[in-house]
Amino acid sequence: MRWQTTRSCTELGRERLDAVFVHNPEHHRGDRQMLTDVLRDSFAVLEQAAHAGEVTAYGVATWSGFSDGLFTVALLDQLACEAAGSRDHHFRLVQLPVSLVMDLHLTEALNQTGPITQAAELGWEVHASAPLHGGELLSLATAEIADLIHPGAPVAAACLAATASCPGVKRVLLATGQAAHWDDALAVTGRPAIPSAILRTVLDVLTAPV
Template sequence: MTADLALGTYRCQAIPEAAVRAAASGAWIDTAPNYATGQAQTLLAPALAAHPSLNVSTKTGYFTAATGTDAVNTGVLTEDQAAAGHSLTPDYVRWQTSRNRAQLGRDRLDLTLLHNPERTHPGDRPALHQMIRDAFAVLEEEAEAGNVAGYGVATWAGLEEEAFTVGELLALAAEAAGGQHHLAAIQLPVSLVMMTPIVQALDGRGPLPAAVDAGLRVMASAPLHGGELPGMVDQELADLIRPGLTPAQACVLAVASCPGVTNVLLAASGAPHWREAADAVAQPSLTAAQLREITVVLASP
């Protein structure tokens, strides 16, 4: 089976309209408090109110200058911390989780992700892991209070660079919870440009098989590499992936077919792009042999 299509709002230009389309198909929606210059969550709120069963994931970590000012005024961050534009201190995680709930109009968040934790403490794994553990402890408290259903990590380079592994995240969550934890998901880039997770998964190693073994949701971000990938894939390669698909559809299908991926995040602002992607994930999944052939072709000089 291919992964499900989900709406990613990072580069989405028409969030309210895109959210309505996603809601109509029951697609998961992913957002963050710093997206759309800090407006993404409030723009999503009407669609979420109209579709209370719709799942949404949000984040804590990055924030806009205006949010930083609010955090300073509330006493959550110092001026120096706010100037960094990113924080995963326990007080900030707790405050941002409450703010996310208010902006999204949800009493309970389906999923809250630590946003690029590898940004802090570069090269200092013990300090990074302690920070993640402390943030997880706050999210465990929020889960016990009924404010959060689950949590996880949204990373760009942390897993590939092994600043942390899935196994280490699971151990930190268990430590934070004192046993049974609410770690539920990872989010990482997977594409025909950033192929490492695909190559590793085909060999039964890396973060994706580890996530599958742990029952975690895996959300593949940037499947079109910021919209650049379709222009890099010619029709010959698209036909190798699946005859009859457009380059964009072929790229989406490849990611959706990757073992372990459960959701493919796409910032499809317009209805035609959303339908095109939906048609792609409705295709039969590529086999492991087909995926391996594609990675070999793309790795060739």
Template sequence: MSPDLALGTYRCRDIPQAAVAAVACGASWIDTAPNYHHGRAQAELQPVLAGNRDLRVSTKVGFFTPDIAAAASDAGVVTPAEAASGHCLTHRYVAWQSHHNRAELGRVPDIVFVHNPEQAGRPHDAITSAFTALEAEARAGRIGGYGVATWTGFDGAFSVADLLKIATHCGGRGHHLSAIQLPVSLVMLKPVAQALEGTGPLAEATAAGLDTFISAPLHGGELPTMVTDELAQLIDPGTTPAEAALRVTAYTPGVNHVLLGSGNAQHWEAAQRVLALPPLPDKTLHEVIDVLGA
């Protein structure tokens, strides 16, 4: 089954425009965070979400802007040191930020991701604290579920098995851990190699029934200029460098949603065409890894 296209708002310059383009191309998800677009991303999405009730949305807790730090300090939910760090996953802060996320989005978020817990000095303790708060939010119906969005966390700080163990500790067998988010691209090939061997976060998440969201499939827009014509033809003859790069990410085993961070309608249409193509053979993915390394 082909993965879905979703809007990732991290680098969007015009979030409302990007959301309209995404919806027009059939995107079913928008992913955001309270610190994106100088802290304005969630509020800018509210009109689009209000006008598209079937559109699902994920947001995050963890990083915050100076304005959020000041408000959280005034509310007494972060210490001066936590406010200065720009990242916090304590129970009191996560519960407070969850309330503000919901208010800014104008609706209950479908998923709240714990954002880069590898930033914490003790990641497992930080995840436990955040999951405890988010489990309470989910049981009260204030969020749909929760997950972990990470850049490097699955490289040794924690595993999907660790997340499931912590979620079970916090919420029992009926816990609300529902998804993971991680980068997969021609620059970040390790998850591809692992998935082909039936190991790593994508395979473990699939086995556990967790949803998977892929960030930075084009590495912040840099990949199209990095992929040679020779590599593009190895991946899929006749495709452009951008299409070839997206093909590898989209058809890695275990990928459910691919986050595209563009406001350009033509980019969305091109990505939609790529995801409608037949899956790449595992043999091709192995060849790409042999050429580039994992």
């Protein structure tokens, strides 16, 4: 963890990192207790880096850690407290998949439950990853679904808007090699949030039997 943090500072040409994620800890080999120990030890190193002025905040980026029940927001908060020796810790970020395909956390947030709501209540930033499910959502969603979300909007824009409108989500992570796609994403995520009632209707349509 120390080596990777130092390397990131060097490659980015910065003395201080705004955010460091412990990436996919659910892939760690071992039982749940071992995973808990590894997380606590990782957080302890990052707390040291924060006190040294090398890191502003840290968190966990996960694909399935919450949905598989390997850890919870409460557990992460507890481990960060133990690593810091007090409640004054620097764990302030969670990254997890939120989309119309992987809709578990979106559904939970609409019902004011689950890790997104719990993290937001603690004042943590929630970063939504894979909003287009690796691009697969563009072929899975239809123009009718897009119109339900945002009448007249392209499918990609509508799907991004749905993720960006998830209650509790602060940032949406998107990768693209085309500047025009960045402009489109900025335009759609800068609009007012889609009402929760509409998002619930879209999810009902997507899960309805064919």
